[in-house]
Amino acid sequence: MPRKTASGLGPSARPGVGVSPEALPTPPPTEARAPSGSEAEAMARELERHPNYRVLRRLVPRLRFDHAAGGTLLTVLVLDTETTGLVAARDKIMELALLRVHVDSHSGLPVGAVEVYDGLQDPGMPIPKEVQQITGITDAMVRGQQLDEARIGLMLEGVDLVIAHNAGFDRPFCEARLPQFASLRWACSLVDVNWKALGYGSAKLEQLALQHGWFYDAHRAEVDCHALLAVLGVPLGAQQGNAMQALLAASAQPSYRLQATGAPFEAKDALKARSYRWNAEQKVWHTVLANAELLQAELDWLKAGVYQGRAARVRVEKLDARTKYATRVGEISTPSI
Template sequence: MVFWLCADPSKRQPSRPCLTLLTQTTQTMTQDFEQLAQQLEQHPDYRVLRRLTPTPMFNTPVPGQRLSKGVVLDTETTGFDAQNDRVIELGMLVFEFDPISGMVYRVLDVFDELEDPGFPIPPATTAVHHITDEMVQGQRIDDARVASLMQGVEVVIAHNAAFDRPFVEARWPLFEQLNWACSIKDIDWREEGFGSAKLEYLLSTQGYFYEAHRAEADCWALLALLSHILPQSQRTALLALLETLNQAQQKVYAVGSPFETKDMLKARNYRWSAELRCWSRLVSGDQELQEELSWLKRKVYGERSARVEVESLGGKVRYSSRQGHKEVVTI
């Protein structure tokens, strides 16, 4: 409990002695709560979550150390359709990292702006991110500032890049020329022992919570997560993600697969495209591609000769709505 010890109770602002006492009392309470949290952590029946506090400095580089520049990015939109819906908030953190170790060093710039989509925001989406028509009225994201921040960036990272990238590219075509990575798809969270790839859940396993579903807050949460060491591979989450940029990635289309093999394909993480009327799956590297083609020939096409399509996806194409280079392969 905090008491206001002021000579004139009618005053809304406390005097300097009151401010000093209030500050000291708040600090004491914080220390007391932290001690309680530490005591709870020692008991196997309790887990403690602390509020994530954004910090611009994760590690201090040594003089002359070569660092790369990356961006973690998040959008809030009017809906899920990149062709008809619009970005109404763009959040980005520009940060430095070591491309060899995957260690995060410091945040160089913070960006978070709102934009008026030109039509009412659906109530269902406002209920998620709490962005209202009044908040975005007359607002426009600074295009020149966005372009400036992207100078020298080697990778753009989003948690579910397949959602954010099409929206961002539709609004700012310059993002088509950048390498993208996805912190959901490019890290094998299940292999690392996690039951879900949701950002809130993953961060909670590291002992933190945050106010989700606003762009800047989600960016801070993602960068904090990328700086943590994965329990099985014992490397930073960022390094696990960066290694996928150096791997050839292909999408295999099981053209003309028999109907009765659909459950088998689904169990192997193939996804159905109603537009293409075809099952497809992403693979990484030539070895995994050859193993997948062999599996298709044995399990799906019953050792019969078949023609499938293979689409090559580099960092500048994957997770976008644009197509990579396609070729027909006979198996």
């Protein structure tokens, strides 16, 4: 019978001798400690020093701006909506966010405190699954919810300009839900700012933010508003100012929707190449000109290149900030060319 040691093990089973690594107890894993905010920022700054890396930081909404005013203060309302779909005549608002802030007309910079409103609205219809996936807003979240119309009304008082990133989408929805929006001046940061000329590859809000080193959880109305306010105030260079200045300048002058009434069929390729669009319902080519000078130049081009000396009368719709991006018709004229 084999001789046993005091521990009851045979001689060949002495501790540490002939025992496979798998048989030894595994020490518990050490949990990695998440770096503190200051440590993470230090690492980010170190990465930024290397040419092979770019750092993105989460956008932190600002509720106060300490810029000194050098010009007249304008009251601006930055607005965004989340809706059940894309058609204002059929779909409904399910979230509305507003940032009310003073903006220096000279520098384009926000000044002082930012007043925030963000409200949910029961649209009275099921939210499509694809919309829920994009926004994260569910039927349960909006059930029984109503926008605070009294609070919104107070925020609209004395507003000089409403800004939305795609006002042609947001304005019809807002006017359908709250008619007070119809009397206000609107500007579109997507269309009224020439982002390409300013060096941006895309005018999408997320891409504009990324180009300045910010990321955020898009497709919720309030954070989209904060992202837009931040992007509009970024300096673009000593000679270019910022995008808010460009937006204020564009909103101060009318634009013109020009219809090439009765344009000959053979001119369609030339019109399309010049960025005209075809209105299938009215059966006419049309375009939008940013100012009166561009309108006159376009009328001269139509006369020479499209109508070629034939008598013609075109339709011009003058759009100011109160009618631009609305479904209402602006001031109409029909000049002969």
